[in-house]
Amino acid sequence: MTREPEKLEFCGDGRLPSMGIDYWITAKTYNLCFWLSSEKSYLYLPIEPTTIVALYPSGYYEAYSTTCISGIEHYLYKVIGLSEDVSSFHEVALKDPLLNEFVSMYPGWRLRSTSMWWALVTGICQQNASFKQGWSMLHKIVLNYGYRVSIGGEVIPRPPQPREVLEEPSPLLESRVGYRAKTILNVAKYFTSGGSEIDLSSMKPVEVERELRSIKGVGQYTARLAIALSQRRYELPPIDRWLSKIIGFVYGVDEKYSEEYWVEKWGSWSALASIAVTIALDAEPLRKALERIRCGKLTPDPGLKQSPLNMYGFCSVINR
DNA sequence: TGCCAGGCGGGGT
DNA sequence: ACCCCGCATGGC
Numbered sequence: 001m002t003r004e005p006e007k008l009e010f011c012g013d014g015r016l017p018s019m020g021i022d023y024w025i026t027a028k029t030y031n032l033c034f035w036l037s038s039e040k041s042y043l044y045l046p047i048e049p050t051t052i053v054a055l056y057p058s059g060y061y062e063a064y065s066t067t068c069i070s071g072i073e074h075y076l077y078k079v080i081g082l083s084e085d086v087s088s089f090h091e092v093a094l095k096d097p098l099l100n101e102f103v104s105m106y107p108g109w110r111l112r113s114t115s116m117w118w119a120l121v122t123g124i125c126q127q128n129a130s131f132k133q134g135w136s137m138l139h140k141i142v143l144n145y146g147y148r149v150s151i152g153g154e155v156i157p158r159p160p161q162p163r164e165v166l167e168e169p170s171p172l173l174e175s176r177v178g179y180r181a182k183t184i185l186n187v188a189k190y191f192t193s194g195g196s197e198i199d200l201s202s203m204k205p206v207e208v209e210r211e212l213r214s215i216k217g218v219g220q221y222t223a224r225l226a227i228a229l230s231q232r233r234y235e236l237p238p239i240d241r242w243l244s245k246i247i248g249f250v251y252g253v254d255e256k257y258s259e260e261y262w263v264e265k266w267g268s269w270s271a272l273a274s275i276a277v278t279i280a281l282d283a284e285p286l287r288k289a290l291e292r293i294r295c296g297k298l299t300p301d302p303g304l305k306q307s308p309l310n311m312y313g314f315c316s317v318i319n320r
Numbered sequence: 321t322g323c324c325a326g327g328c329g330g331g332g333t
Numbered sequence: 334a335c336c337c338c339g340c341a342t343g344g345c
Binding site: 126127217243286 | 324325326327328329
């Protein structure tokens, strides 16, 4: 699918306050490889019109959009979590055998949030698949749809919107997502019909989870991951087989009670802790992750070609 | 080759 | 409430 890139106009620049945030780690973690270069990262803001921010490690940023709107920095604050006080998360993490090394090494890491639509697609691609397979699917979806924007001399892929997927499913079906395609289409339908009327941000997380689970193919894990990734609300942890086994192994609790134990430990930070564990262990498959825990290798391995902190490797692997 | 992985829903008990 | 199975695809 070749489409003409949409030209975006420069909407201003600025510099985010330090606040102890490591903008580089924050921007590049779990970010698709074509939104990363060696010197900056691109972040799509979860708003209409299409708006993208080039963020540099220093916190300096430039914003581009089809139509410049006011308050862009406000949305950037939400995406980066600038008003999120993580000190109570760090307090628990520093005493935790799984996360203490990770937060000591990266105290400036924050979750980078996305739109609810894209958060759900992200979760669905993780269902019953390895980290590598799931993130390859996401890359392929973006490339197969072929939507792009141009800013200055650069051309940058952009993810498809729900309406675009619904009106033209074939690029999705060719993205090797298997039976997940149906679920993604269900989500696209949701956001182009009744779901668009519902203000998920005004609902309690348990209600949001129930609402999202009404979409066929979206279960507890996907719903909770999406709530964390798009709303920065962390009280409901996504706990998959991978994390459940890790919790059982590290804390010696029966897997049946892993969620109960996790929520008791992390409280309103439960989902953030779930995600942090995946970064600390480079999202390695279970067997390897357990081996890493046994060896005490609880910080990201810079040598890996594909990991949450090093997504560049996906660009050299994906070929449709 | 065959097995199975950051789920899920539908069918059974 | 559980338990169990099939499901697309790709990696090992």
